[in-house]
Amino acid sequence: MTDLTILNGPNLNLLGEREPEIYGATTLPQIEEACTGFAKTLGLSMTFRQSNYEGQLIEWIHEARKTGRAIIINPAGLSFHSVPLLDALKTFDGPIVEVHISNIHARDIHHRHSIISTAATSVICGLGPYGYLMAMLSAARMLDAVPDGMPAPLRTLPV
Numbered sequence: 120m121t122d123l124t125i126l127n128g129p130n131l132n133l134l135g136e137r138e139p140e141i142y143g144a145t146t147l148p149q150i151e152e153a154c155t156g157f158a159k160t161l162g163l164s165m166t167f168r169q170s171n172y173e174g175q176l177i178e179w180i181h182e183a184r185k186t187g188r189a190i191i192i193n194p195a196g197l198s199f200h201s202v203p204l205l206d207a208l209k210t211f212d213g214p215i216v217e218v219h220i221s222n223i224h225a226r227d228i229h230h231r232h233s234i235i236s237t238a239a240t241s242v243i244c245g246l247g248p249y250g251y252l253m254a255m256l257s258a259a260r261m262l263d264a265v266p267d268g269m270p271a272p273l274r275t276l277p278v
Contacts, residue, residue, distance in 0.1 A: 120164075123258055124187040125154060125251070126179055127169035128195030134220075142220050145248045157252050161259050162266050173201055180207040189214040189258040191251065198223070198233035208238035214261040216254040219244035 127147060130137060135146035151167045158165035166187070170176050176197070183190055190211055197204050198219070208215055215238060222245030223230050236242050241257055243250045256273065259265045265274045 121166050121183070121187045122163035122189065122262065122264065123158060123165045123255060124179065124183040124190045125165060125167045125255075126176055126190065126192045126194075127167075128176060128193060128197045129171045129173075131193060131195050132169050132171065141226075143247050150248045150251055153248065154251055154255060157255055160266075161255065161264070161269075163255075163259060163264060165255075173197055173204060177203055177207040180204075180211060184211055187211075187213065188262055189216070191216045191218060191254045191258055192235070192239075193218045193220070193251075194233070194235045198235045199229065200234070202234070205234055205238055208235065214240045214258050216240060216258050217242045217244075218250045218254045220247055220250060221245060 131147050134142055134150070135144050147169060154165060154167055168179055180190065190208070190213065192215065194201065194204060194217065217233065217235055217239040223233060224244065240261065243254050243257070246253060260273070267274070
């Protein structure tokens with residue numbers, strides 16, 4: 120069983136190149152490296168994936184129904200129109216944390232309303248790549264899996 124399934128949607132493979140004024144200079148491999156290190160700190164197993172194809176993301180969500188405890192997803196552009204992705208997420212029983220690097224609520228009209236949020240347990244946006252780490256910590260808390268060595272407020276505040 121994988122504790123955290125981290126999924127990344129279309130064009131996130133171009134982080135660091137595409138619109139750095141919005142998404143910054145950090146690449147997806149750098150985010151994966153940070154997440155891998157933080158998963159070790161949390162004592163959690165992790166799968167980190169990216170696809171430009173909606174169907175592939177849906178297949179990974181279906182897989183996570185049997186093999187995952189929590190999903191962290193940056194649906195990217197699919198956030199705003201993918202009913203199939205939304206429906207797939209609704210079939211997952213564990214926590215779902217939606218992550219956006221930018222603050223989608225401060226963006227243009229096409230990037231403000233994520234339909235995926237209706238299936239998410241929580242949403243983190245606008246923290247840049249650091250949002251992934253906050254999503255991991257949040258998912259760990261929802262799984263009651265924050266290690267004893269972490270500061271008390273991170274372990275003891277109610278979920």
